[in-house]
Amino acid sequence: MYNAKLAYKFFIGLYIFLLFTAEKLNAQIVIGSPNLGFSQACASDTFNNYSTTFVFSPASGLNASNQFTIELSDADGDFSNATSIFTSSPGTVTTSPATLNFSLPTTTAGENYRIRIKSSAPAATSSGSSVFAAYYKIQDSPFSINNLVSNGAYCSGGSYLLTIDNPGTGSNNSPLNYPSLTYKWYKETGPTTSVFVADGPTLTVGEPGTFFVETNYGTCTSNSFSNRVTISEVTTGNANAGISSSLGNPFCPANGATTLSTITGLTYQWYKDGNSIADATSQMYQTTESGTYSVQVDLGDCMAAGEIQLLSELFDASINVSETNTIEEGETLSVEVTTNANNPEFEWYLNDVVIANISEDNYEATQFGTYKIIVTETTGCIGSREFIFELEEAFDAFPDVEKIPNIISPNGDGINDTWMIPLIYTSGTNTEVMIMTNTGKVVVQTNDYLNNWPENDLNLNSINQVFYYVITTSNNETKKGSITVIK
Structure with missing residues (x-):
């Protein structure tokens, strides 16, 4: 049986549902x-x-x-x-x-x-x-141009190319490593003022002035800027070819070789202490040594020259003995090291064998031989210096020999090299010593013999050569005999 009231309620509910759904479907914000x-x-x-x-x-x-x-x-x-x-x-x-x-x-x-x-x-x-x-600001630190050389020069009528270094030397963080960046070049007009010159990673300079470049970060402040380079025009004489050291000056050799750089030119020649360095013909030269370095740069129609006194930060040290030292048997040689090294360590060697239990800056040497000292700075600019010296037995020019020798062997081995006679005939005894060749030619005649014959090369032309001696004392006693010189 059809219920009209129930049907009416159903249609009213359906209408409300459809209306709510339509509002949701058409909702906007x-x-x-x-x-x-x-x-x-x-x-x-x-x-x-x-x-x-x-x-x-x-x-x-x-x-x-x-x-x-x-x-x-x-x-x-x-x-x-x-x-x-x-x-x-x-x-x-x-x-x-x-x-x-x-x-x-x-x-x-x-x-x-x-x-x-x-x-x-x-x-x-x-x-x-x-x-x-x-x-x-993907790159926000100072960077280098012109290899940190603070000046450049061009011949009259020419130009000079300034470039952002990539990668550059030392710890340079080149902005060229970031392709999205752009750059703006400026020329200084005063101590704190400058004018915009051009955009781009390079700048061709055709007028004197001081130039620098900044990464283009617009109105944002930034630390991404280069060093200043002063460009000059050469009309007469030579230009100044500046030189920079990648590790600074002084530099620490423990960090490896420093790179010396100069201004841009056509050809280059480097010198150390006034002497030409073989094959050093590039804009850069690497070295680990201190010294006076200079460079000649061909700019085309003119030349440039530069010089730098390159110093090493490696510590100073010295020892108080000579390269060769002599002592008598049983004596000692006191060796001391003086150094300004930070926290130094000392190693002592005798004939290339380390001397155990010695780590101080001094040593009492008693044995004959070749000594080596290695001084090492353990903090700061870490590095070492080496010193070598020899300790020999003292040569006795007047040994107390018993008999007059008749054989000598002047071969430089330190044994029987000269004719050494008893002390009663040597210097201070007013004894005349005369030595002659086998032909009677006198080669030595003295009243002050020093046990030093032969002093010069005898130019021996045979295995053995014979000389003759006559010794006459102050009371006219005479000793005669022969001396065979063994080659």
């Missing part, structure tokens, strides 16, 4: 233009966190799955190829006004960026924010 919490965005690896606040209405129009996205325009404020820089999690932003945080991409660089807000459910897009300057 309006998103206001985002407000910025900053006037410019100068991001870096140490700071890259910014915020924006926006309103939307109605809040009830959001679906539970809705996400808000922040889009970044290009550097000209155009959203045609916008970049999404933040997206909220579904359903996390439900009240208005809302604040979202975001970070800038590392390629950001320009003065006219904008952001906008988009929602996903329902889909809606705000208008763009006001424009703002934004840069990500």
Whole structure:
């Protein structure tokens, strides 16, 4: 049986359901233009966190799955190829006004960026924010140009090319390692003022002045700038070819060789202490040694010359003995090391064998042989210096020999090299000593014999050569005999 009242209630309920569903299906929201919490965005690896606040209405129009996205325009404020820089999690932003945080991409660089807000459910897009300057300072430290040489020169009518070093010398962090960066060159007009000259990684200079370059971070302050280079025009004489040392001057040899660099030219020749260095014909020269280094640079129609007094930071040290020392058997030689090394260590060697249990800066040497001392600085500019000296038995020019020898062997071995006679005939006894060849030619005749014959090379032309001697004492006693010289 048909129930009219029941049918009426059903149709009323269906109408309300369909009306509610239609409102949900046709729901829309309006998103206001985002407000910025900053006037410019100068991001870096140490700071890259910014915020924006926006309103939307109605809040009830959001679906539970809705996400808000922040889009970044290009550097000209155009959203045609916008970049999404933040997206909220579904359903996390439900009240208005809302604040979202975001970070800038590392390629950001320009003065006219904008952001906008988009929602996903329902889909809606705000208008763009006001424009703002934004840069990500991917390189934010000083860098070098001209290989850190502080000057350059060109012949009259020519030009000089300044370039950003890549990679450069030492710890130079070249901005050329980051392809997205651009550069601006400036010429100094005063101690604290300058004028813009040109864009680009290089600059061709055709006028005298002091120039430098900065990474283009627009209105953002930055530490990404180069050293200054003073360029001069050569009309007469030689230009000054500056020289720089990559490890500084003084430099620490423990860090390896330092690179000497000079101005740009056509050809180069390096010198050390006034002497030409073989094959040192490039703009750079590496060395680990102190000294006076100079360079000649051919600029084409003129020349340039430069010089640097290169010093090593390696500590100073010295010992108080000579390279060759003599003592009598049983005596000692006191050796001391003087040094300004930081926390020095000392190693002592005798005939290339380490002397055990000796680590002080002094030693009492008693054994004959070749000694070596290695002094090492263990902190700061770590390095070592080496000293070598010899200890020999003292030569006795007047030994107490018993008999007059008749054989000598002057071969330089320190044994029987000269004719040594008893002390009663030597210097101070007023004894005449005469030595003759086998033909009677007198080669020595003295009343002050010093046990030193032969003093010169005898030019022996046979295995054995015979000489004759006559010794006459002050009381006219005479000794005669022969001396055979063995080659």
